[in-house]
Amino acid sequence: MMYSGKLRQFWRIVILFVCVIRSDGLHAQLSGTRISIDFATGSLEGCLLRLQKASALPLAYETSSLPERSVQAAVFKNEKLSSILDYLLTGTGYIYEELHGVIVIRPGAESLPPVRGAYRICGTVKDHSRDLPLAGAAIFVPEYRTLGTFTDSAGTFSFYAPVNHVGLQIRHISFETLDVLAEDKDGTCPTFNMEPAPAGLDVMEIQSRPEPSSISALSKVSPDIRKMSFLPLFCGDVDLLGIIKANPGIQQGNDGSGSLIVRGGAPDQHMVLLDGATLYTSGHLLGLVSSIHAAAVKSADIYKGAFPARFGGRLSSFWDIAMKSGDTRKFHGDLSLGTMASSVMLEVPLVKDKTSLLLAGRRSYHDLYLRWSQPGLQLHFQDLNLKFQHKFSEHDYVYYTGYYSSDVFHSENLIVLNNDESRKHAVTLQTKNQVHVFKWKHIFSDRLITNLSFSTSGYNLKSAYRFESAYYGMTDVVEQGFSTGLNDFVARLSGDYVVSSRHSIGAGVSYTIHSFKPSINTSILFQSIDSAQDPNRSVVDPSLNYETDAYVEDNFEITEKLRINAGLHFNGLKFDTGNSFSIQPRVNLCYQPSGYWSVNLSYVRMSQNLHLLTNNLTSLPSDFWIASSSAIRPQSSDQVSLGISGGATESKYKWSVESYYKWSRHVTELLITDTLFMSTGNNTKLEWEQAITQGKAAAYGLEFLLQKQSGRLTGWLGYTLAWSNRTLPEVNDGLTFPYKYDRRHNVNLVLLYKLGKSIELSSVFTFQSKPRFPVLMFRSDDNSPFTMVFRSLISESIPQPATYHRLDMGISWIKENEHKVKRILNLSIFNVYNHRNPAFYYSGYNIDQTTPVLPDKKDILPFMVALSCRLCF
Structure with missing residues (x-):
């Protein structure tokens, strides 16, 4: 490049001037000086000024001739000045050089090779x-x-x-x-x-x-598992479920319910996808621990709204969880031994650069000593993850993902009324889950990638209840049992095409076969323990349903400040007597006027063909899945959300405020009827459609989040102000009432503090305000003798819901040697002040159904201490 004589003269004067005034005491090789600095998105000139102030080094340049280039936000930790200048100046036509102790920034000289070519x-x-x-x-x-x-x-x-x-x-x-x-x-x-x-x-x-595909920033939670690895560890490993529940808009029904409530939705309205396959439970130990081993997770994205078109089949949330594929070059491991559980994760290269295997498993055993602190309580789980990958060529990869889990829960409770009367309750639950995924990824080019997969998902639940009433030497016993299950087979084809760095398109199609296993209720009555009646059985027949999905979505960056994600999702369901079809539009706009400010506006329509029928008389899992039919219409919802996010103090702090409104149709509830719970025949086919009601729901609220992202003290404060209501024409005289999981105020505070290089402190506080008294699922016009008796008994026995709050704390000692082997010793304390958060309630009645027994709440997470040692290599 040739320059005018005036410009050459100007640079000579500038260089001479700065050399004279700064020649004293300056050292050579300033470009090798290491600097830590944060840049916000802004102009090149602003970034150079910030660099000059932060480094106190002499920089010489002419401000009026600098190109008007927008520099993206960046964080440099103890980085060389030369690397920082490379980042700032690459692509501008400017270069830097060190002359007499001064860094001179100027247009490229004539001696530099040309930068244009073919x-x-x-x-x-x-x-x-x-x-x-x-x-x-x-x-x-x-x-x-x-x-x-x-x-x-x-x-x-x-x-x-x-x-x-x-x-x-x-x-x-x-x-x-x-x-x-x-x-x-x-x-x-x-x-x-x-x-x-x-x-x-x-x-x-x-x-x-941010890329166009990641614009759902406010309605999406993407926890950094590595940064959260020092939170209180219930079972020796970072708990993915615990991290997710500590975010605004997400709450757990109560300890022991195993139910996650997202933006006022029902427990069946969220979907967990493990490498694309549905996992029907999200937690172990009745929801206390995540069902997915975090050490085996590559990435996790939880969507609360602004759903991309590729997701379908649920109304409230999607967990998109990808498992690690395993390292094809190096052997890695993550071993944990604790007082609550032990776990192992291994990445094994089988064929270098081609084949690898990942194995991960956990087993809890704290039930062995819980019998001393809480007699009559037993609960434990085990799970196994496996992932195999093989690279056939640079364009073809195959994967297999396997998952298996098992949970066992048993609780006994004895209530002694006096020397001659007592009541004993026993509850047993067993759940099993399994997932298998076979996937082939083909890379046609650097722009087009396709994935073909076949997957199966399985879910089984068995529960049993036993109630004994002893009085004056006589004993009456009531036993009830329940079992159900579900299996899915899914074939899916999807592709992503990158049009340019600002534009990408995705599309896909899938076919699902749902196989619903029989749901069986059994009950038997022993009077005076000697005379047993034949058991009563209520059966929901097995069934098959066929579901088809297709989607197309477009991610487009209209300008550097405005991005859009838009698409359509198509769904069809075939059942015995007909079929249903829906078209679901999705659109999400993100306007980012600066690097630290953004505004998101989204609208989504969702449809759900599966329904989870839950016994409303208990908080314990006793529910089963059914599909939509001619009598049970698919659930559907529309959700609008508007959010604003910003940052301050060189990106150390970030905050967001998001509002949402979701209105739903055909939400499903299981009614309390004698047909369902008081079968009189020895083998009665349950006409469950007669025990179901559908209606409308509305959920709306505000979610606030304040994060501190750097420094010794990090963490976040989340607060949700929410309402969730339902209107069922057959219940409560058709009047709108608060949903049973409606919690007006939800607060989560997570703090992590680095006490030196090897010690990290953490704490998690959760608060949920008291819900309103629940509305029982009776038909308003049901005046049968059974219903009248049950209404009076239940109204006297259901306790007032309680406020939920809990504080967990932990301390971790970290050591790492020169071989990259990390040792972590963690001490965690759960429920520090031992607040009794009820998991469920025991209650019962005399056989003549005249004398109710006062309920007794059962908490499954009292004050508890856990110690674990973890080895990562």
Whole structure:
């Protein structure tokens, strides 16, 4: 490039001036000085001014001639000044050089090679150990300082160079810098694999501009499992479910219910997807622990609203959880031994760079000593994760994911009224889950990727209840049993096409076969323990239903400040006597006027063909799944959400406020009827359609979140102000009433404090306000003798709902050696002040149904201490 004489003269004067005034005491090689600095998204000039103030180093440049370039937010930790300047100046046409103790920034000199050419340099950047595309990786060309770019959402990049081969330097957060040679070779775009940076390595963190596919920032929770690994550990490992529940808009019904409530929805309105297959339970130990081993999780995205078109089949939330694929080069492990449970996770390379196996398993055993602290209570779980991957070529990969879990719960409670009268209750629950996924991924090009998968999901539940009433030497016994199950088979084909770095399109189709196992209620009465009646059985017949889904979605960055995600989801269900069909539009707009401010507006329509029928007389799981039919219409909802997020103090703090309104139709409830609970025949076919009612629901609220993201003290404060109401024409005289999980105020406070390099303190506080007295699911016009008696007995026995609050605390000691082996000793205290949060209530009646027994609440998480030792390598 040629310059005018005046411009040359100007630069000589500037350089001479700064050299004179700063020549004293300056050291050479300033470009190697290490600096820690945070940049907000802004102008190049503003970033250079901030760099000059933060480093106190002499920078010389002419402000009026700097290009008007927007620099994306970035965080540098103990990084060389040269690397920071490379990041700021790449692609601007400006270079820097050190002259007499001064860093001079100026337009590229004539001696530099030209930066335009006809050779296309392209490639894909991946996390090698996880086989995951890396978006936002910085691509530098050291020989041509004016060349460079960033990878897009698919991890791809391309630019044109003056020669057919160049040396590249690739950088990404928490990964080792990669130096490679790239060339224009018949349009072929190679893959560059990056290795995670070892602990203690100085890395450059680049927070790139969000990609179009990630604009659902406010209605989506994406927990960083690595950062949360020092929270109180119930079973020795970070609890994914605990992290999720600590976010606004998400709550647990109560300890022991196993139910998650998202934005006022019902427990059956959220879907857990494990590598794309449905997992029908989200928690172990009645919802106290996540059903998914966090050490085996690669990524987790939880959507509360603004659902992309690829999701369907539920109204309230989706958990999109991807398992690790296993490292194909190095052996890794994560072992944990604790007083509550033990776990293991192993990544085993079978064939280098081609085949790997991941194994992860857990087993709890605290039930062995719970019998001393809480006599009559037993609960334990076990689960196993397996993932196999094989690389046939650069374009073809196959995967297998397997999951199995089992839970056992048993509780006995004895109430002694006097020397001659007593009551004894016993409850037993057993649940099993399994998932199998076979997937083939084919990469047609750096722009088009397809996935073909076949999966199965299985769920089984068995429960039993026994009530003994002893009086004056006589004993009456009532036993009840329940069993149910569900199996799914799914075939799915999907594809993603990257039109450009600002535009991508996705589409897919799936076919599902639902197989509903018989749901059986049994009951038997022993009077005076000697005379037993024949058991009564109520049966829901097995059935098959066929569901078809298709979607298309478009992610488009209209401008640098405005992005849109829009699409359509199509669903059809075939049942015995007919079929149903729905079209569900989705749109999500994100306006980002600056790097720290954004506004999200979304509208989604959802449809759900499956219904979970729950016995409203108990908080324990005793429910079964059914599909929509000619008598039971699919549930549907519309949700609108509006949110604003912002940051302050160099991105150390981030806050968001989001409002939502969701109105639903055909929500389903199971009524309390004699047909359902008082079968008189020895084998009665249950006409469950006669015991179901449908109506409308409305949920709305405000969600507030304040986060501190850096420094010794980090964490977040979340608050939700929410309403959830239902209107069922057959119940409560058709009047609107609060849903049984309606909680007006929900507060979550999570704090982590680094006490030096090797000690980390943590605490989690949860508060849920007292719900209103529940409305019982009786038909308003049902005046049968059974109903009249049951109404009076239940109204006297149901306790007033209680406020829920709990504080958990933990301390972790961390040591890491030169071989990257990390040892973590964690001491956790749960329910620090021993507040009795009821999991469920015991109550019963004399056989003549005249004398109710006062309810007694049962809590399953009292004050408890857990110690665990974890080894990561």
